Amino acid sequence: xxxxxxxxxxxxxxxxxxxxxxxxxxxxxxxxxxxxxxxxxxxxxxxxxxxxxxxxxxxxxxxxxxxxxxxxxxxxxxxxxxxxxxxxxxxxxxxxxxxxxxxxxxxxxxxxxxxxxxxxxxxxxxxxxxxxxxxxxxxxxxxxxxxxxxxxxxxxxxxxxxxxxxxxxxxxxxxxxxxxxxxxxxxxxxxxxxxxxxxxxxxxxxxxxxxxxxxxxxxxxxxxxxxxxxxxxxxxxxxxxxxxxxxxxxxxxxxxxxxxxxxxxxxxxxxxxxxxxxxxxxxxxxxxxxxxxxxxxxxxxxxxxxxxxxxxxxxxxxxxxxxxxxxxxxxxxxxxxxxxxxxxxxxxxxxxxxxxxxxxxxxxxxxxxxxxxxxxxxxxxxxxxxxxxxxxxxxxxxxxxxxxxxxxxxxxxxxxxxxxxxxxxxxxxxxxxxxxxxxxxxxxxxxxxxxxxxxxxxxxxxxxxxxxxxxxxxxxxxxxxxxxxxxxxx
Amino acid sequence: xxxxxxxxxxxxxxxxxxxxxxxxxxxxxxxxxxxxxxxxxxxxxxxxxxxxxxxxxxxxxxxxxxxxxxxxxxxxxxxxxxxxxxxxxxxxxxxxxxxxxxxxxxxxxxxxxxxxxxxxxxxxxxxxxxxxxxxxxxxxxxxxxxxxxxxxxxxxxxxxxxxxxxxxxxxxxxxxxxxxxxxxxxxxxxxxxxxxxxxxxxxxxxxxxxxxxxxxxxxxxxxxxxxxxxxxxxxxxxxxxxxxxxxxxxxxxxxxxxxxxxxxxxxxxxxxxxxxxxxxxxxxxxxxxxxxxxxxxxxxxxxxxxxxxxxxxxxxxxxxxxxxxxxxxxxxxxxxxxxxxxx
Numbered sequence: 078x079x080x081x082x083x084x085x086x087x088x089x090x091x092x093x094x095x096x097x098x099x100x101x102x103x104x105x106x107x108x109x110x111x112x113x114x115x116x117x118x119x120x121x122x123x124x125x126x127x128x129x130x131x132x133x134x135x136x137x138x139x140x141x142x143x144x145x146x147x148x149x150x151x152x153x154x155x156x157x158x159x160x161x162x163x164x165x166x167x168x169x170x171x172x173x174x175x176x177x178x179x180x181x182x183x184x185x186x187x188x189x190x191x192x193x194x195x196x197x198x199x200x201x202x203x204x205x206x207x208x209x210x211x212x213x214x215x216x217x218x219x220x221x222x223x224x225x226x227x228x229x230x231x232x233x234x235x236x237x238x239x240x241x242x243x244x245x246x247x248x249x250x251x252x253x254x255x256x257x258x259x260x261x262x263x264x265x266x267x268x269x270x271x272x273x274x275x276x277x278x279x280x281x282x283x284x285x286x287x288x289x290x291x292x293x294x295x296x297x298x299x300x301x302x303x304x305x306x307x308x309x310x311x312x313x314x315x316x317x318x319x320x321x322x323x324x325x326x327x328x329x330x331x332x333x334x335x336x337x338x339x340x341x342x343x344x345x346x347x348x349x350x351x352x353x354x355x356x357x358x359x360x361x362x363x364x365x366x367x368x369x370x371x372x373x374x375x376x377x378x379x380x381x382x383x384x385x386x387x388x389x390x391x392x393x394x395x396x397x398x399x400x401x402x403x404x405x406x407x408x409x410x411x412x413x414x415x416x417x418x419x420x421x422x423x424x425x426x427x428x429x430x431x432x433x434x435x436x437x438x439x440x441x442x443x444x445x446x447x448x449x450x451x452x453x454x455x456x457x458x459x460x461x462x463x464x465x466x467x468x469x470x471x472x473x474x475x476x477x478x479x480x481x482x483x484x485x486x487x488x489x490x491x492x493x494x495x496x497x498x499x500x501x502x503x504x505x506x507x508x509x510x511x512x513x514x515x516x517x518x519x520x521x522x523x524x525x526x527x528x529x530x531x532x533x534x535x536x537x538x539x540x541x542x543x544x545x546x547x548x549x550x551x552x553x554x555x556x557x558x559x560x561x562x563x564x565x566x567x
Numbered sequence: 568x569x570x571x572x573x574x575x576x577x578x579x580x581x582x583x584x585x586x587x588x589x590x591x592x593x594x595x596x597x598x599x600x601x602x603x604x605x606x607x608x609x610x611x612x613x614x615x616x617x618x619x620x621x622x623x624x625x626x627x628x629x630x631x632x633x634x635x636x637x638x639x640x641x642x643x644x645x646x647x648x649x650x651x652x653x654x655x656x657x658x659x660x661x662x663x664x665x666x667x668x669x670x671x672x673x674x675x676x677x678x679x680x681x682x683x684x685x686x687x688x689x690x691x692x693x694x695x696x697x698x699x700x701x702x703x704x705x706x707x708x709x710x711x712x713x714x715x716x717x718x719x720x721x722x723x724x725x726x727x728x729x730x731x732x733x734x735x736x737x738x739x740x741x742x743x744x745x746x747x748x749x750x751x752x753x754x755x756x757x758x759x760x761x762x763x764x765x766x767x768x769x770x771x772x773x774x775x776x777x778x779x780x781x782x783x784x785x786x787x788x789x790x791x792x793x794x795x796x797x798x799x800x801x802x803x804x805x806x807x808x809x810x811x812x813x814x815x816x817x818x819x820x821x822x823x824x825x826x827x828x829x830x831x832x833x834x835x836x837x838x839x840x841x842x843x844x845x846x847x848x849x850x851x852x853x854x855x856x857x858x859x860x861x862x863x864x865x866x867x868x869x870x871x872x873x874x875x876x877x878x879x880x881x882x883x884x885x886x887x888x889x890x891x892x893x894x895x896x897x898x899x900x901x902x903x904x905x906x907x908x909x910x
Binding site for chain 2: 143144145146159312320325329332333338339340341343344354355356357358359361
């Protein structure tokens with residue numbers, strides 16, 4: 078090598094020599110507490126890598142993801158383009174104590190959501206007691222009339238829940254969003270771990286990491302537990318929109334991990350209000366459906382009559398208790414961004430407990446006070462439309478221009494009920510390999526909870542990272558990548 | 568046969584839940600991969616050995632084998648090496664091109680991805696990704712041999728990985744059904760291409776050019792050396808045809824392919840309620856195999872080789888259709904949906 082180094086970096090700091098994040102909580106380097114020995118060990122091991130080595134392994138990861146087909150496919154004009162979710166080789170670490178806290182908090186949240194859904198589709202006590210405005214629930218576009226009075230097995234509506242967590246500047250975990258419909262991303266949790274063990278065996282060697290291998294088993298078990306009563310050996314299937322869906326890889330992954338058929342709507346048929354799948358030996362009964370289709374596409378007879386993806390008669394079969402659908406219909410009320418603001422009160426109402434995981438302070442623009450506060454503080458707030466997902470249509474006040482603020486003000490005043498606002502949280506960061514070296518990038522965390530007779534939380538979850546410098550938006554549709562999440566067993 | 572060593576009596580009950588759609592895709596995955604391999608062989612052999620009466624490579628023969636003249640002339644003026652090779656390798660508009668078939672194989676594999684091994688998917692994903700990116704400019708005629716060889720080897724890798732990793736349930740049997748139906752069909756097409764030299768009044772059988780032609784047919788079926796071992800002294804067209812049609816030890820002969828189709832059907836039939844569904848197809852296969860076993864190759868030639876090859880091709884296509892009717896029937900509901908989507 079001819080190039081002499083321009084400065085002499087701290088040799089012990091290695092790839093972290095220029096790493097500096099005074100303003101944020103850093104998951105690896107700036108925890109504002111004494112790091113547990115395992116975490117210190119990971120820091121030391123990482124520091125011994127060279128940048129070139131990390132880049133080499135990152136490239137290898139990308140090649141592997143393409144080859145293995147861990148991709149989302151974008152279809153245009155007969156062309157199928159496979160894209161990979163960018164993978165960062167530096168893991169995000171959660172200590173044993175942090176995980177215990179998250180796990181309990183997520184279990185509490187799921188329990189409250191299931192009780193809430195049962196209530197709003199039965200007695201509506203929470204509405205009578207004035208805890209949450211009745212209109213917000215009953216006029217919610219996701220409220221599903223077909224669910225009224227229907228008893229679901231075990232009282233479980235949300236069998237699979239994804240809770241989006243962030244950490245503020247002090248490191249406190251906050252719930253940003255619930256995903257109670259068809260949360261996606263769990264395949265990446267497991268595939269990222271496999272990738273990590275292939276690519277960075279020297280980093281992971283001998284560390285006490287919690288395993289993520291059990292997900293398919295637990296999911297299958299839970300779905301069997303909530304199958305219709307009296308079925309000895311329930312047949313579970315995974316219902317996918319098919320190969321043209323961008324999440325098809327995840328559907329394949331989950332079907333394989335559970336060992337159940339991946340079906341499309343056209344593979345199922347309803348006869349005498351019972352669901353069957355078409356096999357080479359004729360029709361075979363189906364008892365539980367893990368569906369990755371939204372409510373409105375499930376059954377052309379009950380919802381969107383143009384849906385070619387669904388199964389005619391499925392909802393009636395469901396209403397008669399002949400099949401379990403996971404998640405249940407109409408769960409979207411619970412993860413609505415406006416209902417979110419009431420979640421702490423919902424938890425207290427049903428469980429008589431304080432929320433273990435706090436929510437982000439939320440102003441509801443449908444309420445006069447909330448609107449007034451939001452209008453007065455637009456430049457300090459994140460303002461979100463309640464119906465959108467994927468990070469679309471939101472305004473980050475401190476990053477917005479005057480013109481953008483003015484334009485958004487009109488939208489807000491025209492339709493205040495469509496918005497909520499929250500303070501800007503200085504999301505925690507994690508060291509991430511970037512074009513200029515290892516730099517701090519904001520991360521979030523989506524743990525996945527599976528509920529049958531009880532609620533089990535997959536240790537860790539999907540850590541998404543905003544790859545653009547300073548960006549707070551981690552969604553894969555908006556330039557996000559992902560990291561392996563290591564939950565330390567000790 | 569080692570190809571079907573799976574014994575269903577030792578399998579757990581409850582495995583007869585293969586989705587119809589999976590059965591269909593497994594069958595077509597195998598058919599497309601087998602067809603790609605055969606086409607690659609044919610291109611390679613044509614380039615090296617097949618010569619027309621003028622001594623030029625017989626590129627028009629390939630078009631005849633595949634009944635592709637119409638499709639070809641719709642897009643090309645004349646039969647040159649470049650035109651034919653492009654037509655068969657990179658022209659996606661030609662449904663019989665390697666590119667179009669690789670695409671079809673990949674989409675079928677995508678549908679059965681929950682069933683096939685990760686190793687199968689990964690190899691197929693990389694292979695088809697390479698083929699789909701091939702441009703006419705990537706095909707150098709002076710290295711056509713290398714291209715064809717790589718194509719063949721990729722297909723053979725696929726078959727090898729499948730043999731070594733695919734779980735032996737009904738999905739496997741439908742895969743075998745597709746593979747051997749296609750292989751049988753391809754062999755008849757290969758033989759059919761030289762049938763006219765056997766017609767009375769043509770150049771005398773046994774002339775030099777004729778023997779080269781027949782040897783090239785053996786080569787495109789990877790049969791040349793096996794044939795030599797069986798017939799070290801005499802090469803006659805009848806011997807060659809007989810070997811490709813009736814030799815039970817040669818893996819690409821028609822009789823072997825039909826036997827393996829039959830074996831796969833027997834395995835399927837042995838599985839509970841499938842017997843009834845398999846019976847009519849097995850009957851057709853029995854008749855098909857009997858016509859082959861009961862005639863000498865001389866009989867076949869005298870009665871009309873071309874007619875017999877065409878009859879076999881029709882029978883094979885019937886087996887495909889009957890399999891579809893039995894195992895992935897179109898229901899009244901499907902036809903309604905289909906009619907609606909066409910409006």
